[in-house]
Amino acid sequence: MTLGNAVAYVPVSGADQYRSAGLAVVPVSDLSPSEIVAAWPDTRRSRAVAAFVRVAVEVAANHAEPTAALA
Numbered sequence: 001m002t003l004g005n006a007v008a009y010v011p012v013s014g015a016d017q018y019r020s021a022g023l024a025v026v027p028v029s030d031l032s033p034s035e036i037v038a039a040w041p042d043t044r045r046s047r048a049v050a051a052f053v054r055v056a057v058e059v060a061a062n063h064a065e066p067t068a069a070l071a
Contacts, residue, residue, distance in 0.1 A: 036060075 010018060015025045038056055040049050 009028065009031065012027075019025045038053060040046075
């Protein structure tokens with residue numbers, strides 16, 4: 001089912017999933033970098049949240065693009 005006229009920016013890793021659903025996938029090369037944030041109340045002490053944050057930080061560190069040195 002499609003929603004009509006809509007635009008979504010998805011990672012390259014998921015493009016094939018959308019293409020196989022009959023949606024058009026058009027590469028966009030000039031988007032600025034994006035940021036993903038995880039937040040939770042500082043009063044919560046959940047092992048599940050702590051584990052999620054550890055994995056998210058590890059994945060982000062392994063997939064981060066190097067930044068250009070400032071002149």
